[in-house]
Amino acid sequence: MTSSGNLDLNFSSGIPALDDVLHGILPGDNVVLKVDVIEEFIPFAHRFAHYCHENRKDLIYFRYAQHDHLIPKDVKAHIYELSPEKGFENFISQIISVIEEFGRGACYIFDSLSDLSVGWYSDVMLSNFFMLTCPYLFKFDTVAYFAVFRNRHHQNTITHIQNTAQVVLDIYENSSNLYIRPVKVYNRYSQTLYMLHKWYNTPELGEVVKPVRQSAIIAKTLEKRLHPWLDATNRRPDFWHITFNRAQETLEGILLGEISPVQAQTFKNRLLQMAIVRDDLLFILAVQYLELEDLLEIGKRLIGTGFIGGKSVGMILAQAILRKTDPKWNDILEPQDSFFIGSEVFYTYLVVNDCWWMRRKLSHHATFLEGVEATQQKILSGEFPDYIIQQFQSMLEYFGQSPIIVRSSSLQEDAYGNSFSGKYESIFLANQGPPEERLKNFLQAIKTVYASTISRDALTYRKSRGLLESDEQMAILVQRVSGAIYGDYFMPQAAGVGFSFNPYVWDHRIDPKAGVLRLVLGLGTRAVDRTDDDYTRVVALSNPKLRVEDKFDDIRNNSQQRLDVLDLRVNRFITYPFRKLLEKLEDFPIEFFAIHDVELIERMEKLGREVKFAWVLTFDNLLTKTRFTEDMRDMLRTLQNAYQCPVDIEFTVNFYNEKDYNINLLQCRPFQIKREIKKIESPGQIDEKDLMLATEGPIIGTSLAVTIDRIIYVVPSVYGKLPIRERHAVARLIGKINQTPVGGSGRVLLLGPGRWGTSSPSLGIPVNFAEINNVSIIGEMAEMHEGLIPDLSLGTHFFNNLVELDMLYFAIHPEKANNFINRALFEQSKNRLTELLSGVENWKDAIKVIDVADAFPNKALAVNFNTVNQKGYCYLMDRAK
Numbered sequence: 001m002t003s004s005g006n007l008d009l010n011f012s013s014g015i016p017a018l019d020d021v022l023h024g025i026l027p028g029d030n031v032v033l034k035v036d037v038i039e040e041f042i043p044f045a046h047r048f049a050h051y052c053h054e055n056r057k058d059l060i061y062f063r064y065a066q067h068d069h070l071i072p073k074d075v076k077a078h079i080y081e082l083s084p085e086k087g088f089e090n091f092i093s094q095i096i097s098v099i100e101e102f103g104r105g106a107c108y109i110f111d112s113l114s115d116l117s118v119g120w121y122s123d124v125m126l127s128n129f130f131m132l133t134c135p136y137l138f139k140f141d142t143v144a145y146f147a148v149f150r151n152r153h154h155q156n157t158i159t160h161i162q163n164t165a166q167v168v169l170d171i172y173e174n175s176s177n178l179y180i181r182p183v184k185v186y187n188r189y190s191q192t193l194y195m196l197h198k199w200y201n202t203p204e205l206g207e208v209v210k211p212v213r214q215s216a217i218i219a220k221t222l223e224k225r226l227h228p229w230l231d232a233t234n235r236r237p238d239f240w241h242i243t244f245n246r247a248q249e250t251l252e253g254i255l256l257g258e259i260s261p262v263q264a265q266t267f268k269n270r271l272l273q274m275a276i277v278r279d280d281l282l283f284i285l286a287v288q289y290l291e292l293e294d295l296l297e298i299g300k301r302l303i304g305t306g307f308i309g310g311k312s313v314g315m316i317l318a319q320a321i322l323r324k325t326d327p328k329w330n331d332i333l334e335p336q337d338s339f340f341i342g343s344e345v346f347y348t349y350l351v352v353n354d355c356w357w358m359r360r361k362l363s364h365h366a367t368f369l370e371g372v373e374a375t376q377q378k379i380l381s382g383e384f385p386d387y388i389i390q391q392f393q394s395m396l397e398y399f400g401q402s403p404i405i406v407r408s409s410s411l412q413e414d415a416y417g418n419s420f421s422g423k424y425e426s427i428f429l430a431n432q433g434p435p436e437e438r439l440k441n442f443l444q445a446i447k448t449v450y451a452s453t454i455s456r457d458a459l460t461y462r463k464s465r466g467l468l469e470s471d472e473q474m475a476i477l478v479q480r481v482s483g484a485i486y487g488d489y490f491m492p493q494a495a496g497v498g499f500s501f502n503p504y505v506w507d508h509r510i511d512p513k514a515g516v517l518r519l520v521l522g523l524g525t526r527a528v529d530r531t532d533d534d535y536t537r538v539v540a541l542s543n544p545k546l547r548v549e550d551k552f553d554d555i556r557n558n559s560q561q562r563l564d565v566l567d568l569r570v571n572r573f574i575t576y577p578f579r580k581l582l583e584k585l586e587d588f589p590i591e592f593f594a595i596h597d598v599e600l601i602e603r604m605e606k607l608g609r610e611v612k613f614a615w616v617l618t619f620d621n622l623l624t625k626t627r628f629t630e631d632m633r634d635m636l637r638t639l640q641n642a643y644q645c646p647v648d649i650e651f652t653v654n655f656y657n658e659k660d661y662n663i664n665l666l667q668c669r670p671f672q673i674k675r676e677i678k679k680i681e682s683p684g685q686i687d688e689k690d691l692m693l694a695t696e697g698p699i700i701g702t703s704l705a706v707t708i709d710r711i712i713y714v715v716p717s718v719y720g721k722l723p724i725r726e727r728h729a730v731a732r733l734i735g736k737i738n739q740t741p742v743g744g745s746g747r748v749l750l751l752g753p754g755r756w757g758t759s760s761p762s763l764g765i766p767v768n769f770a771e772i773n774n775v776s777i778i779g780e781m782a783e784m785h786e787g788l789i790p791d792l793s794l795g796t797h798f799f800n801n802l803v804e805l806d807m808l809y810f811a812i813h814p815e816k817a818n819n820f821i822n823r824a825l826f827e828q829s830k831n832r833l834t835e836l837l838s839g840v841e842n843w844k845d846a847i848k849v850i851d852v853a854d855a856f857p858n859k860a861l862a863v864n865f866n867t868v869n870q871k872g873y874c875y876l877m878d879r880a881k
Contacts, residue, residue, distance in 0.1 A: 009104075011026065015047050016207070022193075023189075027141035029144075031165070032147075036150055038068060040173055041171070049071050058105075059077040060098060062108070064119070078098075092133065105141055105142065107142065110144065113126060113130065114148055150170075162183060167182070167184065170182075172222070182194050192211040272286050272290070275299070289320040303339060307343045315477070318639055319665055326634075334662040338479045345475075346450060353382030353383065355375060358375040389443075405427065405428050411473045424449060428573045433571060461770065488568050490566040495520055497651075498517045498649045498651065499515055502542070503867075515542075520537070521594075541636070545620075556597060562577055578615075582615065645670050648671040649665060680866055690877065693822065694873050695818075699811075700867065706862070707744070708861045709743055710849065712775075712849055715827060719753055724761050733843055734767055740836045751779040777808045778808070778809050782812065782813045830850065833848070856876055861874065
C-alpha cells in the first residue's frame with residue numbers, strides 16, 4: 001500500500017496514445033470496456049497492469065470469473081479470489097473492505113462484470129453491484145477497469161452501468177485490428193473524442209490511436225453489430241415483435257433445412273406489408289430483390305414500429321438490386337448502416353402532443369390550410385415519450401460524433417407517380433459536442449421534419465396530386481453522412497444526382513437513353529437543391545467530355561464556385577467559397593476533380609503577375625481517368641431495367657487512391673418522364689414584327705408546338721429597382737394570379753428576370769412551386785445580376801417539379817446571338833392585372849398579365865420549343881391558322 005505522504009494521483013491507461021484521445025485518465029475514473037469476447041479486453045488490462053507495476057502503484061485484481069487470468073505473469077498485483085455464489089452481501093462486503101484497506105490512489109482490475117449475472121442469475125443485481133461499487137471507488141480517487149459483454153444484458157442494465165461509470169469504451173475487432181469508440185468520457189471533450197478510433201502501430205510514429213475519418217470504413221466496421229435495444233426479433237409480447245421473432249425462427253429453420261423456402265415466403269410477405277412497402281409496384285420489386293434476412297436486418301435498426309417510408313425503401317431496394325445483379329457492387333457500394341424511425345412514432349408524437357386533430361383539419365378541403373402556422377409551431381414544441389428518447393440516445397451513441405442526416409421518408413414519398421421532391425425537410429447534423437447537446441439537436445431535427453409534413457408547399461402538392469386525404473405518415477431515415485474529415489470540415493469528395501434518361505439534350509451527339517449526372521464537390525445539396533449563385537457539372541453519360549460551353553473562359557465562369565460542408569468547429573452546415581476553403585482541406589485529393597487554369601497562368605506570367613488560385617472544378621480526371629463514368633452508366637441502366645421505368649438517384653463518391661473508391665447510393669426513385677425526345681416541325685420563317693421572343697436554350701422538357709392563352713411577365717427594368725421586401729410581395733402576387741381562371745386551353749407562359757424559385761430575391765423571383773403550379777412554360781431571362789446565367793443546373797427538386805407538372809423550362813440570353821425579346825410588344829400589350837385582382841394598382845408596372853384573346857383579338861400566340869435542336873420561338877400568327 002502506498003503511504004499517504006507519497007500519494008501520486010497521476011494516472012495513465014498504459015497506452016499514451018489512448019490517454020491523448022481521452023484527455024487523460026483522471027482520479028476516480030471507473031473505466032468500462034464493452035467487448036464481444038474477453039480477448040478484446042485483455043490487451044487493455046495488460047497495458048494498465050504494466051503501467052501500475054512500472055510506476056509502483058498498488059494494483060488489486062478481483063478474480064471471480066471462469067475466463068482467462070487478466071494479470072500478466074510479470075506484474076505484481078494483490079489478487080483476491082471471490083465467489084459470487086456465496087451471495088451478493090458477502091461478495092460486495094469483501095470488495096468494500098479491500099477498497100477501504102488500500103485507500104486513495106489504488107488501481108483495480110475486475111473480472112468480467114457479465115460473469116456476475118451468471119453467478120447471481122440476475123441482471124438487476126449486477127446493476128446494483130456496479131451502482132454501489134463504482135461511486136465508492138470514485139470517492140477514493142482510484143482508477144478501476146471493468147469489462148462487460150455486449151448484447152448479453154438487458155438495456156436497462158447497460159444504461160445503469162453507463163450512467164454510473166466515468167469512462168465507457170466500445171471495443172471492436174475487425175480484420176485483426178482493434179477499434180475503440182468512446183461512449184462516455186466524464187468532464188472531457190474534444191472535436192473527435194466520440195469518433196471511432198483505430199489502435200495500431202506505424203514505422204514512423206510508433207503506437208497510435210487515431211480517429212477513423214472515412215465514413216465507409218466506420219460503417220464497414222460497425223454495420224453488422226447487434227442493437228438489442230431496438231431489435232424487433234427480441235421476445236416481447238406484442239404482435240409486431242412476435243411476428244419478427246417468428247420470422248427469425250423461420251430463417252434459422254431454412255438454414256438448418258427444417259423449413260422450406262416456400263413456407264418462408266409467407267413471413268417475408270407479411271414483413272414487407274408490415275414495415276416496408278404498400279405500393280403494389282414496389283412490393284413486386286421488394287419480393288424479387290429483398291430476402292427475409294434483409295428484412296430482419298431492417299428490424300434490428302428500426303426505432304418504434306410502422307413503415308420505414310419511401311425514401312428508405314428506395315435506398316435499400318436499389319442497393320439490393322445492384323448487389324444481386326452483379327457481385328462487383330459489393331466492393332463498390334459503401335456499406336449501409338442507417339437507422340429507421342417507424343411511421344407510427346410520428347402518429348404517437350402527434351397524439352401525445354395534441355396535434356392530431358389540428359393536422360386532420362388542415363387536410364379537409366373545407367378547412368384547407370386554416371391554422372397551418374399554429375399547428376407547425378405546436379409540433380415543433382412537442383415532447384417525445386421517454387422510451388423513444390432512450391432509443392434515440394442509444395442510436396446516437398452508435399454514431400458517436402460522426403455527422404448524420406435526418407431525412408424525411410414518408411409513406412407516399414419516392415413512390416411510382418409521386419416524388420414529393422423537396423416538399424419535406426431533411427436536416428444535416430454535424431453532430432459535435434457532448435451527448436446532451438447532440439441529443440437536443442437531433443430531437444429538434446426530427447420535429448422539423450415532422451412539421452414539414454404540413455407546410456403550405458407540401459399540402460398544396462398533395463392537394464394537386466389528389467392525395468390530400470390519403471394516409472400520409474412520416475417515417476425518418478437517419479444516415480451516416482458519407483465522406484471524411486479534412487481539417488475542420490466534413491464532406492464527401494464529390495456528390496450528385498443521376499437520371500437514367502437524360503432530359504438535358506443540348507447537342508445532337510447526346511444519346512438521352514445513356515443518362516445524365518450533375519456533379520458537385522462537397523455535400524450534394526448544391527446538386528439536389530437549385531443553387532442561386534453557382535453551377536454544377538452536367539455530364540451526358542453517352543459523351544462525358546461534351547460540355548455546353550465552348551471556350552475555357554466560359555467553362556471557368558460556369559464552374560462550381562462554392563462548396564457545402566459540415567464545419568465541425570461551429571457544428572453546422574455552411575457554404576464556403578471554393579478558393580478560400582481548398583487550402584484548409586487537409587489531404588484532399590483535388591486533382592481528381594479540378595484542373596489548373598493554364599490559360600490564366602500563362603496570361604498572368606506575361607503580365608508579370610502571380611496567380612494565387614488557378615484551380616477550376618471540371619471533374620475531367622474523374623470522368624476520363626477512372627471507372628466512375630462506366631460504373632454510373634451501369635448503375636443507372638441496371639436500376640432502370642429493374643424498375644422498368646427511368647429512375648433518378650442521389651449518390652456520393654469517395655476515393656482512397658487512384659483506383660479504389662466507393663459510391664454511396666443514397667436514394668433511388670422512379671423518374672416520371674416521357675422516354676422520348678419529341679420531334680416537332682420548325683415554324684419556318686417568322687415575320688419580325690410578330691416575333692415576341694427567340695432563344696437557343698437551354699430548353700428542358702418535352703418539345704412543344706402549341707398556342708398560349710396567357711403570359712405573366714415580370715418587367716426586368718421595374719423589378720430590378722424594387723427593394724427586397726417588395727420583391728417578396730411580387731412573388732406572392734404571382735401566386736394569386738396563378739389561381740385566377742384562364743380562357744381557352746388554359747396554357748400560361750411565365751417569364752421573368754433571373755431565377756424562378758430563388759431564395760435570394762437579388763437573383764430572381766422568390767416564388768415557391770405552389771405559387772406557379774398552373775403554369776405550362778417557365779422562362780428565365782439572364783438579367784438583374786451581372787454574370788447571372790440561367791443554366792442546366794436546375795437541381796433535382798426544381799426539375800422534378802417541372803416534370804411532375806409537365807412544365808417546359810427555357811432560358812433567354814438577350815445579349816447573345818439568336819436570342820431576342822420584343823420588349824415593346826410585351827410592355828405595350830393590354831395588362832389585365834387590375835381586372836383579375838383588386839388592390840394591386842401599385843404593381844401594374846412591374847407585372848404584366850397578357851391574355852392573348854384580349855390583347856390580340858385576331859391573333860393566336862404560338863410557341864415552338866424544340867429540345868432536340870435547342871431552338872425556341874414565341875410568335876403571333878393569324879388565328880385562322
